[in-house]
Structures are given as structure tokens and as C-alpha cells.
Amino acid sequence: MSRATPDHRPDPTEVEAILRGRHADPFAILGMHERDRGGPVVRVFAPEAGEVAVIDRKTGQPVATLDRIDAEGFFSGAAGRRSRAFPYRLRMRAGDAEWELDDPYSFGPLLGEFDEHLLAEGRHEELYRKLGAHPVTHEGVAGTAFAVWAPNARRVSVVGDFNAWDGRRHPMRRRHAAGVWELFIPGLRKGALYKYEILGVHGAVLPLKADPVAFAAEPPPATASVIAGLPEHAWQDADWMQALTDAVPVEAPISVYEAHLGSWRRGEGDRILSYDELAEALADYATDMGFTHVELLPVSEHPFTGSWGYQPIGMFAPTARHGTPADFARLVDQLHRAGLGVIVDWVPAHFPSDAHGLVRFDGTALYEHEDPRLGFHRDWNTLIYNFGRVEVANFLRASALYWLREFHVDALRVDAVASMLYLDYSREPGEWLPNRFGGRENLDAVDFLRRTNVTVSERAPGTLTIAEESTAWPGVSRPVGEDGLGFDFKWNMGWMHDTLEYMAQDPIHRKYHHDRMTFGLHYAFSENFILPLSHDEVVHGKGSLLGKMPGDRWQKFANLRAYFGFMWTHPGKKLLFMGGEFGQEREWNHDRSLDWHLLDDPAHAGVQNLVRDLNRLYRETPALHLRDCAPEGFEWIDGGDSENNVFSYLRKGDDGTPPVAVIANMAPVLREGFRIGLPCEGRWREVMNTDAAEYGGSGAGNGGHVIATAPGAHGRPAAATMTLPPLGVLVLVPEG
Known part of the structure; x- marks a missing residue:
């Protein structure tokens, strides 16, 4: 209880501290306080008022008018003739204006x-x-x-x-x-x-x-x-959420459409669309294209639009660029009701140094490290969270749960995990500090990631975490109980870089880079992989996917279609950044809509038709997804035919599902009479030809089927003689 003179006036030094904004314990002086004698006193700082009266909250009657004891607006006085404290309100006057309010300093604590x-x-x-x-x-x-x-x-x-x-x-x-x-x-x-x-x-x-x-x-x-409070929404996705807890993700078809909400589509006058406008359009488009999930680049509030959300400040706030938190909840609900999972990019790796954000939040390095050798990312000019501080780790874990539980998000894709795991990430010798054992591993970050993944699995069952991790750190998608990091999936960055390097080669040189397409199978089942063709590959001068392809215009489109055919039949879940599905020609620009007008061109429409059909084939064919993450699901027929630029392999499901044969000809040469070994005799149906006319191709193929007979080839009991279209991928399934 604060000190007061007999006439109710508080210690002048305490009043001065309030007036100068220096008082560390305002409840000790403001509000109602009982005295040893003379009844309670009320003290109020109200610089907007000329007069302050105390009102009995129960009766609504005034009981006292306070004295103004300072020109800046500090009022104090005895609370009438009352002997004990009582519930009260304040009535204020300034000129002809009069208003009532409750005194914030009359209420008890909030936290238990x-x-x-x-x-x-x-x-x-x-x-x-x-x-x-x-x-x-x-x-x-x-x-x-x-x-x-x-x-x-x-x-x-x-x-x-x-x-x-x-x-x-x-x-x-x-x-x-x-x-x-x-x-x-x-x-x-x-x-x-x-x-x-x-x-x-x-x-x-x-x-x-x-x-x-x-x-x-x-x-x-x-x-x-x-001020918004927790999101309020009448969810209509109960069936979806129940099915989520029963799913086995590694066995399910997962094909992800990665989208940036600010540039997927725009309205008239280049207007950014709202969450509500995006909800129906994005749901309709992604379902029509056959994707199973939509992944959103970070929607956490961020000050710089050009960071695409990867430098967030509001770890609990959907960006206001598209609407309110309730609007974002409706977007997720709409996608769920359309049968689409929702993945949100989540960024615990770093945060920007904007003055209104977390940087030196209370005058100290609170969320970050004091030492820049631990706390500063030169690559992005951002700060690194102090994962070893329990309150900071708790703050981030709670953010993860918030998106999963309060917004019904199905999965978090965790950005820049490699930058978290290594103390020397993008640093030269002498620019980083080793851990307590002298190593380069960030042990605090490892513990944080493991505990976050365990917490998510326990408190948001059925949801997933996905790591963007670009190194060979062991066990990223292995359970924490088996000494892993506990993620459900990991992006296969090595596959992406190797295969794009191969596809960028002129076909005449591809035989010297054949291993770029096959090397990924040496480690394809060491993790639960997602094959990403992400936004990072179509920015910063890298051009579009179509632009990476060699040759004339026809060959560029044929190469892109063949690459998609290879990707959708390769072990691993799939992810494609928006625009790739119709052969966007220019590099992605976050300030512009995708070039949807390109679909008036049959070549672009053909690519879109192909991706739609690849998604349908992938979802409907167990051999193409059931063992995406198991070595039993893949077998080379011939992975060494570098001279012809041909790759052939089998995809297999469980014992009750037929295998699928894939033959990819990555040369712009029509190959007739080409014999491929197959596991059984009989009629094999050609269920996919990326060079089909409806996709903008030449239409070369096998009339819809091939016949496998003995003797076999490639160590198989049977073989089929077939035509391989130029820069084309065939997918065959046995009949019967």
C-alpha cells in the first residue's frame, strides 16, 4: 500500500514517477487504497479530464469528487464516508463533455x-x-x-x-x-x-x-x-478433421500446390484479393487440378511484402493484407470442405530487425542472442531466436500449435531448418561459436525442433510437420524416440537440384549427366521425402521452369512435360509451385498475378492438362503412392542407358496391387522398336504418354497398349517392343 499524507495525498515522488512514466508498480499508487484510518482513497491519472468523481458501481450514485493535485491531471481524494473499499466507477468531465468509465486500477490480477x-x-x-x-x-x-x-x-x-x-x-x-x-x-x-x-x-x-x-x-x-482475441469461426470440417487422425501419410497420395496468396491471382486494377475471394477460387482450381493439398507461403504478419512472409513479426496473426483472422479461418474451412489439406509455411528460424518487432524487446537481447556470432543471419539480415531460452522456445512452440489447433491447419512446413541446425551456417571460420562439445551443431535448436515435433504430435494429432532441410543431417523424418528430429517429411532438395541440372542440359550432352537423374535413388528412402519444385527455383534470376528447359519452343514444352512425368512417377510425395502447372514463361514476381492468359495458348493448356492427369493417375494408382517412402516401392528396369538418355523402372504397391512400368526418353529422338523388360507377359495398357496430342505433343506412342512376351529382357521374364516418343514419358500398367 502506498504512503499517503493524512489528507489523502500520496508521496510526491510517486506522483512524479506516474507523471513521467517511470513508476514500476502503478497499482501501488493508482486505484482505490485502504488507509489505517480515514477510509479508502482513490487516485487517478486522467490528463484528459478537468474533474473526476467516484461513483458507487452498485447504486450509480456519486460518493466523492477527487482533488486535482497536479496540473498534468493527477487526482486524489477520500472515497466519501466509506470505511472499506467498494466497487466503483469514475465520472469525468472536461468542459461540457461528461463520461463514465471503470478504473483499470480497480481490478485484480489476470494470470493465475x-x-x-x-x-x-x-x-x-x-x-x-x-x-x-x-x-x-x-x-x-x-x-x-x-x-x-x-x-x-x-x-x-x-x-x-x-x-x-x-x-x-x-x-x-x-x-x-x-x-x-x-x-x-x-x-x-x-x-x-x-x-x-x-x-x-x-x-x-x-x-x-x-x-x-x-x-x-x-x-x-x-x-x-x-485487438481481436482468438479466432471465432463456426467450423464445418468435422469429417475432415476426424479423417485426419486416421490417415497414414507416408502411404497416401500427397500432391501439393504451393501458392503465394498475393500473386496467385489479382483483381481488377491489380488489386490484392481477400481471403474470402481466394477461398472459393483457390479451392475450385486446386481440386480441378487434382492436387491433394495447398501450401501457402507464410501468412504470418510481416512488414516487408518482398520477403514473401519469410521475415515474420506476427507469429500468431494472419496477415491483414487479405483480411481478418476470421476471414483466414473461412479460407481454411473452404479448402477442407473441397477435400484439400492446408499446409502453412512457418518460420522459426529467424525474424527481422524492424524496430516495432521483437528486436531488443525490453532493451535487452530477449528473443535473440546478444552475440551476433550466434544471433545474426547475414544472408537475410535477420536475427536468430535464442532457442536455449525456455521462454523463447515456448513462444515458438505455442505459435506452431496455434496455427494447427485454432486455424485447423493440417501441416506446417518449417522453413530454413538447416540454418537452425548448424552454428556455422553461412559463416566463415572465426565468425561462429562452437557448442559445449566443440562442435558445429546447434544443440539448443535440435532440442527445440524435437520438442516441437513431439508437442505437435501429442496436442494436434493427425497434423504433420515438414522440414525444408538442405543437408544430409541424419534422421530428419525419423521419430524422436529413434534419435531423429521427429518431422513427418523432408523436402528432397538434392533431388530437385540434380534433376533440374540434368534437364537444363542440351539433350546431346545429357548422357554425361545421366547420374543426376539416378543418384537420388541411392538415398530416396533414407527419409520420408517430398519432391519440391518450389518458389525458390523461379526467382532471383533463375527464370521459370519452362525457361530452364533447352531447345526450341516445342522442345522446351516437351522437356517440361517429360520432367513432370518423371517427377510424378518417382518415389516421394510431390510439390509444385503455382504457375509451373501451365508453363509460366516469366520468372515469378510477387507483385504481379500469374500470367493466366497463357492458357489461351494450346501449348500451355496442354501442360496444364498433363499435370491434371498426372495428379489423377498418381491418386488413383496405388503403386505410384503406397510405397513412396519404402524401398520395396521402386525397382530399376534399366537405370544405366545413358547413351539413349532412357530411364526405365517399376513402381510397386503392396501384394494386392499391380506394378507400374515407367519409361522416360529424355532425347528429342523418336525411338521405334525399343525393347523393355517387364515382370509379366500379356497386355500392358499405356495409361500416360506425356507426348500425347492433348498435351501439345507429337502424338507418337503405341496405340494405347503394348504386348509383353517371352523371351524377356533386362533380367525380366517378359519384354515388350514399343515406340518411345521424343522427350516423352510412358506409364504402363498390366491388364487383368
Whole structure:
């Protein structure tokens, strides 16, 4: 209880601390306080008011008018003739204006002791239910509860358009055990803008900070947080969510359409589409194309559009560029009801140094490392999370659960995992610090990733985590109990780079690079792989997929179609970045829509038709997906025919499903009378020919089937003589 003179006036030094925004314990002086004698006193800082009266909340009657004891607006006075504290409101006047409000400093604490304990230990896996800004009813009064972690701050205040952004008006209560500051502001509703004003550890007022656990934000370039609370949506995807928990992902067909919401399609005048506008259009398109999942480049709020979301600040806020959190929930729901899984790119590897973000949040390196040898990414000019700090690791794990549980997201694709795993990532000798054993492995990051994956599997069953990990780190998709990192899948970056290098070669030189297409099978089953042709391959001067292909226009399209045929029949799940499915010609530009007008050209429409049919074939043919991640699912017929640029192999499902034979001719030469060994005699149906006329090809093929007879070839009991189309892939299945 604060000191007061007999006439109710507080210690002048404490008043001065409030007026100067330097008081670390505002609840010790503001609000109602009982005295040893004379009844309770009420103290209010209200620079907007000329007069303040105390009103009995139960009766609505005034009980006292407070004295203005400072020209800046500090009021104090005895609470009438009452002997004990009582519920009250404040009635304020300024000129002819009069209004009533509840005093924020008349309310008790928000966090329970158990919450405080879990936060301090870094074990509050749903901390977003306590931190952030939540519209609530507290002690019978509606308002907003704020809580933020800033353990080294001297003072934290909520500021916003409701208090003229004045940090003296709403300083917060400190919860010492957890390093959290909290405040209930009565009457404050959804939609209000706010930030935190922080008096840092060294006594300087920091640039205003957005809420790290904000659920919504202003559309950039504005940077304020928006009171929104947890997303509210009447979900209609119960059947989908139930099926999710029963699925066996490694055996399922997974074909992912990777999309950037800001440039997939745009409206008239190059207008960015809303979540609601995107929902139906994207759902219809992706289902028509036969994809099983849509993967969204990061939708977490980010200040710089040119980062595509990979430099996020709002780890709990869908970007306001397309609408509200409720709008984003409707997008996910619409995709689910269309039969599409939703994958969201999630970025715990780094964060930007924008002043309103996490950088030196309370005046110290709170979320990041103090030493730039541990805490700074030169590649992206971003900061690295301190994964060894339990509160930071807890913050990130809670973010992962938030997207999976609150927005029904099916999977998180974790960006830049390699940069997390290695202390010397993109650093020269002397520019990094070894771990406690002298090694280059980031042991804190390893522990964080493992614990995150375990937490996700326990608290969001049926959801997946996918690693973008570009090195040979062992066991990325092995369970944590088997000394793995615990991811469900890993992007096969090596396959992507090797095969693109092969496809970029003039066919006359491809025989010297034959192993680029076969090498991936040496390690194809060491992880649960996804084969990605991602956004990273069509930016920064790399051109489009079509642009990478050699030859004249006809050969470019034929090469791209053959490459897709090889990819969709190769072991591993599939991922294709938007635009690739119809042969986008120019490099991706995040500020422009895809070139949908190209589909007026039969060559582009043919590529689109092929991808649609490849997805259908992949989904409907068990041999092409059931053992995507098992060595029993693949067998070479002839992987060494470099002279002819021909690859032939079998895909196999379980014992009850027929095998599939794939023959890829990567030379622009029609090969007639070509004999291929097959596992059984009889009629083999040609279910796919990437050079078919409907795809824009030459139409060369085998009339829909081949006949396999003895004697065999390639060590098989049977063989078929067939025509291999130029730059074409054939897929054959036995009849009967």
C-alpha cells in the first residue's frame, strides 16, 4: 500500500514517477487504497479530464469528487464516508463533455499462479490463451486483458488510439515470477489499435512495440496490433478433421500446390484479393487440378511484402493484407470442405530487425542472442531466436500449435531448418561459436525442433510437420524416440537440384549427366521425402521452369512435360509451385498475378492438362503412392542407358496391387522398336504418354497398349517392343 499524507495525498515522488512514466508498480499508487484510518482513497491519472468523481458501481450514485493535485491531471481524494473499499466507477468531465468509465486500477490480477509457473518454466504450450490481447469479462466487467513478456523492462504500458498513445495512461502490473506485465482495460473492444510502450532496462523509452502474441495487425505498412482475441469461426470440417487422425501419410497420395496468396491471382486494377475471394477460387482450381493439398507461403504478419512472409513479426496473426483472422479461418474451412489439406509455411528460424518487432524487446537481447556470432543471419539480415531460452522456445512452440489447433491447419512446413541446425551456417571460420562439445551443431535448436515435433504430435494429432532441410543431417523424418528430429517429411532438395541440372542440359550432352537423374535413388528412402519444385527455383534470376528447359519452343514444352512425368512417377510425395502447372514463361514476381492468359495458348493448356492427369493417375494408382517412402516401392528396369538418355523402372504397391512400368526418353529422338523388360507377359495398357496430342505433343506412342512376351529382357521374364516418343514419358500398367 502506498504512503499517503493524512489528507489523502500520496508521496510526491510517486506522483512524479506516474507523471513521467517511470513508476514500476502503478497499482501501488493508482486505484482505490485502504488507509489505517480515514477510509479508502482513490487516485487517478486522467490528463484528459478537468474533474473526476467516484461513483458507487452498485447504486450509480456519486460518493466523492477527487482533488486535482497536479496540473498534468493527477487526482486524489477520500472515497466519501466509506470505511472499506467498494466497487466503483469514475465520472469525468472536461468542459461540457461528461463520461463514465471503470478504473483499470480497480481490478485484480489476470494470470493465475499456475499460468505464471508454467510461463516461467517455458511449459505453457498454449500461452496464447494468456498472453496477447483478449476481449474478456473480468470481475463482471467487459473489456480487454493484456499480457506481455518483458522481464527486464522497468515499465510497460498499453498505448493506442484509445489513450492518445500516451504511455503514462495505462502502465501495467508486473508479475515478477514470470517476467510478464498485465493489465485489464475495461470497456475496450475488438478492433482497437494498440502497442506497448516499454521503458527499457537502461532507462530509455524504446520505440513502440507491436504485441508478439497479437492475433491481428494493421495492414502494412502500418504496424500497430489490433485487438481481436482468438479466432471465432463456426467450423464445418468435422469429417475432415476426424479423417485426419486416421490417415497414414507416408502411404497416401500427397500432391501439393504451393501458392503465394498475393500473386496467385489479382483483381481488377491489380488489386490484392481477400481471403474470402481466394477461398472459393483457390479451392475450385486446386481440386480441378487434382492436387491433394495447398501450401501457402507464410501468412504470418510481416512488414516487408518482398520477403514473401519469410521475415515474420506476427507469429500468431494472419496477415491483414487479405483480411481478418476470421476471414483466414473461412479460407481454411473452404479448402477442407473441397477435400484439400492446408499446409502453412512457418518460420522459426529467424525474424527481422524492424524496430516495432521483437528486436531488443525490453532493451535487452530477449528473443535473440546478444552475440551476433550466434544471433545474426547475414544472408537475410535477420536475427536468430535464442532457442536455449525456455521462454523463447515456448513462444515458438505455442505459435506452431496455434496455427494447427485454432486455424485447423493440417501441416506446417518449417522453413530454413538447416540454418537452425548448424552454428556455422553461412559463416566463415572465426565468425561462429562452437557448442559445449566443440562442435558445429546447434544443440539448443535440435532440442527445440524435437520438442516441437513431439508437442505437435501429442496436442494436434493427425497434423504433420515438414522440414525444408538442405543437408544430409541424419534422421530428419525419423521419430524422436529413434534419435531423429521427429518431422513427418523432408523436402528432397538434392533431388530437385540434380534433376533440374540434368534437364537444363542440351539433350546431346545429357548422357554425361545421366547420374543426376539416378543418384537420388541411392538415398530416396533414407527419409520420408517430398519432391519440391518450389518458389525458390523461379526467382532471383533463375527464370521459370519452362525457361530452364533447352531447345526450341516445342522442345522446351516437351522437356517440361517429360520432367513432370518423371517427377510424378518417382518415389516421394510431390510439390509444385503455382504457375509451373501451365508453363509460366516469366520468372515469378510477387507483385504481379500469374500470367493466366497463357492458357489461351494450346501449348500451355496442354501442360496444364498433363499435370491434371498426372495428379489423377498418381491418386488413383496405388503403386505410384503406397510405397513412396519404402524401398520395396521402386525397382530399376534399366537405370544405366545413358547413351539413349532412357530411364526405365517399376513402381510397386503392396501384394494386392499391380506394378507400374515407367519409361522416360529424355532425347528429342523418336525411338521405334525399343525393347523393355517387364515382370509379366500379356497386355500392358499405356495409361500416360506425356507426348500425347492433348498435351501439345507429337502424338507418337503405341496405340494405347503394348504386348509383353517371352523371351524377356533386362533380367525380366517378359519384354515388350514399343515406340518411345521424343522427350516423352510412358506409364504402363498390366491388364487383368
